[in-house]
Amino acid sequence: MGQINLKEMTAISYEKAEIEKGYTDQSLRINLDANDIIIKPIEEKIKDKFIGGKGYDLWLMWNAVSGDTKWNDPENAICISSGPLGGTPGYPGGGKSIVTSISPLTGIPIDSNVGGYFGPYKKFSGFDVLQVDGKAKEDTVILIDGIENRIKIFEAKNLPQDSYELSNSLTHHFDEDKPVNVSVVSAGPGAENTFFGCLNFSWWDAGRKRVRYKQAGRGGIGTVFADKKVKAIVARYAPISMKSNNPSDLDAMKLVTKTYAKEINELDPKQNRMALVGTTHIVPIMNDHDCLPVNNFKFGSHPKSKLIGEEAFELIFDKGFDGCWKGCAVACSHGVKDFSPFTGPYKGKKVFVDGPEYETVAGCGSNLGIFDAQTILEINFYCDAYGMDTISVGTSIGFVMECFENSQITTKHTNGMDLSFGNRFNTLEIIHQMAKGEGFGIIVGKGVRKMKEIFAKDFGADMAFMQDIGMESKGLEFSEYITKESLAQQGGYGLALKGPQHDEAWLIFLDMVHNFMPSFEDKAEALHWFPMFRTWFGLCGLCKLPWNDVVPEDNKDNPEPAKVVKHIGWYADFFSAITGKKTDSDGLIAMSEAVYNFQRVFNLKMGYGTREHDTIPYRAMGPVTEEEYESRQELYDTQLKEKYSMDISGMDTKKKTAVLREKREEQYELLTDAVYERRGWTKNGIPTVKTVKRLGIDFPEVLEILKKSGVE
Amino acid sequence: MIEVDEKELQWSNNLTIAALLKTLDNVEFCSVVRLNGRLVSSPKFKETIIPDNSKIQLLPLVAGG
Numbered sequence: 099m100g101q102i103n104l105k106e107m108t109a110i111s112y113e114k115a116e117i118e119k120g121y122t123d124q125s126l127r128i129n130l131d132a133n134d135i136i137i138k139p140i141e142e143k144i145k146d147k148f149i150g151g152k153g154y155d156l157w158l159m160w161n162a163v164s165g166d167t168k169w170n171d172p173e174n175a176i177c178i179s180s181g182p183l184g185g186t187p188g189y190p191g192g193g194k195s196i197v198t199s200i201s202p203l204t205g206i207p208i209d210s211n212v213g214g215y216f217g218p219y220k221k222f223s224g225f226d227v228l229q230v231d232g233k234a235k236e237d238t239v240i241l242i243d244g245i246e247n248r249i250k251i252f253e254a255k256n257l258p259q260d261s262y263e264l265s266n267s268l269t270h271h272f273d274e275d276k277p278v279n280v281s282v283v284s285a286g287p288g289a290e291n292t293f294f295g296c297l298n299f300s301w302w303d304a305g306r307k308r309v310r311y312k313q314a315g316r317g318g319i320g321t322v323f324a325d326k327k328v329k330a331i332v333a334r335y336a337p338i339s340m341k342s343n344n345p346s347d348l349d350a351m352k353l354v355t356k357t358y359a360k361e362i363n364e365l366d367p368k369q370n371r372m373a374l375v376g377t378t379h380i381v382p383i384m385n386d387h388d389c390l391p392v393n394n395f396k397f398g399s400h401p402k403s404k405l406i407g408e409e410a411f412e413l414i415f416d417k418g419f420d421g422c423w424k425g426c427a428v429a430c431s432h433g434v435k436d437f438s439p440f441t442g443p444y445k446g447k448k449v450f451v452d453g454p455e456y457e458t459v460a461g462c463g464s465n466l467g468i469f470d471a472q473t474i475l476e477i478n479f480y481c482d483a484y485g486m487d488t489i490s491v492g493t494s495i496g497f498v499m500e501c502f503e504n505s506q507i508t509t510k511h512t513n514g515m516d517l518s519f520g521n522r523f524n525t526l527e528i529i530h531q532m533a534k535g536e537g538f539g540i541i542v543g544k545g546v547r548k549m550k551e552i553f554a555k556d557f558g559a560d561m562a563f564m565q566d567i568g569m570e571s572k573g574l575e576f577s578e579y580i581t582k583e584s585l586a587q588q589g590g591y592g593l594a595l596k597g598p599q600h601d602e603a604w605l606i607f608l609d610m611v612h613n614f615m616p617s618f619e620d621k622a623e624a625l626h627w628f629p630m631f632r633t634w635f636g637l638c639g640l641c642k643l644p645w646n647d648v649v650p651e652d653n654k655d656n657p658e659p660a661k662v663v664k665h666i667g668w669y670a671d672f673f674s675a676i677t678g679k680k681t682d683s684d685g686l687i688a689m690s691e692a693v694y695n696f697q698r699v700f701n702l703k704m705g706y707g708t709r710e711h712d713t714i715p716y717r718a719m720g721p722v723t724e725e726e727y728e729s730r731q732e733l734y735d736t737q738l739k740e741k742y743s744m745d746i747s748g749m750d751t752k753k754k755t756a757v758l759r760e761k762r763e764e765q766y767e768l769l770t771d772a773v774y775e776r777r778g779w780t781k782n783g784i785p786t787v788k789t790v791k792r793l794g795i796d797f798p799e800v801l802e803i804l805k806k807s808g809v810e
Numbered sequence: 811m812i813e814v815d816e817k818e819l820q821w822s823n824n825l826t827i828a829a830l831l832k833t834l835d836n837v838e839f840c841s842v843v844r845l846n847g848r849l850v851s852s853p854k855f856k857e858t859i860i861p862d863n864s865k866i867q868l869l870p871l872v873a874g875g
Binding site: 368369370379380382383386408579600604607608611612646647648649651653654655659 | 815836838840842848853871872873
């Protein structure tokens with residue numbers, strides 16, 4: 099690889115907007131068709147209604163796309179925003195970017211919340227939100243330089259192909275002396291050749307003197323990025339301080355930041371130890387509660403899981419500060435240095451692996467029958483470097499493996515590869531193939547929903563069986579939790595706006611372990627409140643983890659411990675201190691509810707957003723196969739007898755599996771009814787006119803879309 | 811003696827985690843504890859015997875990823 103070659107195509111100088119109470123009140127649009135750079139003010143009424151972050155992203159996208167827009171149409175936009183609270187150094191989880199686009203997997207808006215420094219750097223450079231649309235003719239790099247107040251679009255040649263090298267090269271290219279001033283967003287070859295490409299958001303790790311990155315993983319935004327021929331977007335900014343957001347009440351902001359960070363520093367070592375083991379502590383806990391996906395979500399535990407949990411990774415992770423935002427006390431973004439892959443282009447070289455987190459361990463480990471930390475690290479490394487979402491990769495390959503073991507597909511279709519569970523070499527081979535767009539990897543890279551169609555049409559596989567075991571909803575692959583025994587979490591996945599990702603609601607323990615929500619109404623209330631509150635993090639540029647992964651010592655004495663009420667109060671204080679708009683916990687929910695319902699109507703605009711799209715595969719509800727039933731026979735038999743008052747004495751496993759299924763599917767429909775009612779939606783899952791009016795999102799186009807769907 | 815969340819408590823022979831929790835207030839949302847540094851989940855509370863001089867931390871409500 100020679101010297102990278104960046105040819106300037108367009109450049110502008112701009113006067114940087116002064117930041118005021120967390121906002122610049124400006125958007126930046128890059129149109130790649132014409133290499134246009136457009137700076138526009140954000141109206142006050144949009145600010146009031148959409149708050150920032152995902153709210154701004156969705157509003158810009160709403161105006162960019164029509165109902166007919168497909169993911170690879172030029173008008174599809176990638177929007178990135180950090181929110182009004184993003185960018186305060188030392189505030190736990192305070193540096194997130196929220197990225198949206200129309201997803202190649204689902205056809206509806208996808209959103210992904212990601213760390214790294216890009217979002218705050220972009221905002222402090224003068225722009226609350228970035229919109230990239232159109233399609234470049236040649237490989238393109240975009241630079242937002244908030245130090246020199248310049249925006250440039252380059253035609254790029256000789257760039258490294260993968261994100262690992264590309265982030266590093268561009269960081270040094272744009273600020274060799276102070277690489278900490280640079281954050282790079284990039285994809286990779288896997289994003290070009292699959293539908294689940296991710297984006298890597300970088301930051302400079304001053305302690306280790308190297309580029310690190312986190313992923314905007316879900317829904318294939320990296321694929322859209324690659325399709326637009328964007329190789330990278332770079333933000334350059336300095337300096338960052340507590341005053342960077344120009345908060346309304348600096349002292350109040352400092353106080354809540356200090357209080358929150360102090361609590362985490364004090365309590366995390368006594369609780370989940372995330373600063374030491376990240377989210378890998380979840381592995382043994384999920385395993386012990388039968389919630390760890392094993393072999394394509396067929397089982398919930400495995401005796402070898404201890405080999406891939408916190409005990410293993412505590413020893414492997416490189417010691418040092420691992421915050422993906424400056425001074426974050428949670429500091430959970432761990433990595434492994436001097437890792438030497440045994441396959442692929444980096445075979446035998448020493449690399450730094452950013453991760454793994456729980457989702458990657460579960461999705462690319464236990465779910466594939468792989469209980470080997472080294473293999474998981476290698477999968478993690480290549481997925482990141484290639485720009486592929488580890489969740490979709492894990493869930494898709496798990497589906498392939500179960501199809502292979504059930505002879506739905508054979509070596510004839512896989513080009514001779516044995517894709518049985520546990521085959522780590524061929525798992526890696528598939529990943530390399532996906533990245534290169536070669537062999538059977540081309541098909542796997544299309545995701546579970548498309549694979550079902552191909553396997554049925556071209557390979558003669560049984561569609562009904564694949565519908566049951568293919569872990570996708572709305573076209574998005576499930577994240578990595580077994581939900582069979584938690585009806586509330588089945589709703590948490592199936593009724594989530596973008597598809598089955600747990601960032602809207604994670605209710606498994608409240609429901610399954612503690613039986614905190616016995617009635618449908620209780621579950622519906624939780625499936626209203628939690629998605630609304632969790633949405634708020636995405637509006638403001640924050641991370642969810644500090645909220646409830648480290649909790650106050652007296653939280654257990656609160657009547658609603660799951661809400662972590664003291665922290666919600668701190669979030670309200672933080673919002674008030676920065677924006678100057680006094681709010682409380684109800685105020686936070688109200689902000690989210692408008693955006694949440696707007697996104698639901700957006701789904702409707704794109705031809706989805708109704709009840710038929712809120713279904714989940716039966717594997718997420720209960721045992722599909724007799725083998726699965728028998729693996730927890732005592733539990734299922736007891737439920738049939740006690741919960742459903744059935745006489746099962748004459749029933750064989752096949753019959754019991756069938757009757758249990760009937761009951762569980764019925765329960766899911768009843769839950770759906772209750773949730774829709776609580777959310778103010780029709781029986782078909784559409785927000786009513788009364789709801790959109792109450793939330794102030796009754797824009798003419800919204801009402802028109804509702805009317806077309808029979809809601810007036 | 812054992813230490814539970816930094817408070818000293820009396821130890822007894824064959825004391826299980828389940829039995830210990832019965833003696834504590836506001837622990838209905840405790841589904842995981844750290845016993846001498848190792849995670850123990852609620853399905854194993856009844857079978858896990860606490861050795862004398864153990865250090866136990868009651869983990870907060872599990873909140874997922």
